[in-house]
Amino acid sequence: MPTFDVSSELDIQEVRNAVDQAAREITSRYDFKNTGTEVELGDGSITLRSSTEDRLAAARQVLEEKLVRRKVSLRGVSYGSVVEASGATVRQEAALAAGISADKARELNKFIKGLGFKGVSSQTQSGQIRVSGKKRDVLQEVITALKEADFGIPLEFGNFRD
Template sequence: MQLYALRNFFIVPLPLEGQALMPSFDITSEVDHQEIRNAVDQAMREIVNRFDFKNTNSTIELEEATITLRSASTDRLGAVRQVLEEKLVKRQVSLKAVSYEKVEEASGGTARQIVNLVAGISSDKARQLNKFIKELGIKGSQSQTQGEQIRVTAKKRDDLQGIIAACKEHDFEIPLQFGNFRD
């Protein structure tokens, strides 16, 4: 049962037994699939209209968690990849959210490359993030993995802001978002 208290003319819930009143936030790694779809559409439009892509059969296909790049040669495939990256950056999708597989020779002398979309924080990256936060040495700060996100708590809001700044400076090779701030 939730109890409420009147504080400064606002009704706020009292913490349940065992809950702490410490500020917290969540670290997640998500990609906006709509923005990726828009970037792929824009890249395909540019490839169709550009003169240097005429008669190269260059395509970009978006599936659920992968993007397939196809072109007549590995050089043209590199140009297709560059166009896709430009459009992703323009749509504010981090390039850390994509991982490229090896270029394959496909049938008919064409080249193909699979691009995987990286979403969620893997257990290895979560361990790395937790270790990094612990090594910061901010007194009273804790981090714990909750599925594909990490909950960080500290005694003061300033400590949380310091943790966020340190995480932004460090390269974890995945896109990080900070949200769900609570006082």
């Protein structure tokens, strides 16, 4: 019986490269001079720091440009609120997507069942969804339907087996 997996992961190496490029650009640009603007990659999150909120928004734009250029989906990055930090600075955390949450998994399973394809079933397995069906062509149609729908998270399809 053919199967495939649906997961939601970001390529951490590409994220690291994008953060490094953004940090390099921020240190070299004139409009960021003496603002103390920084971009750091932490464990599962990106931290943006600056002296003012408008410089923070500009740093966020630079980071997003670098992520898009590296083909990292912006759906996998969720920004927190801007927080006042010590030394008259502001800080913002951006969480990186890792796996499919239980709510999103339920939504995806419901969507797959709602497609009405005969013999197609899906089940959640530790942050990913395994979809199985009787025919390969039907599973390819499920993949196409999932790509067209917007779930707010980046979806990756892998481990396709006959």
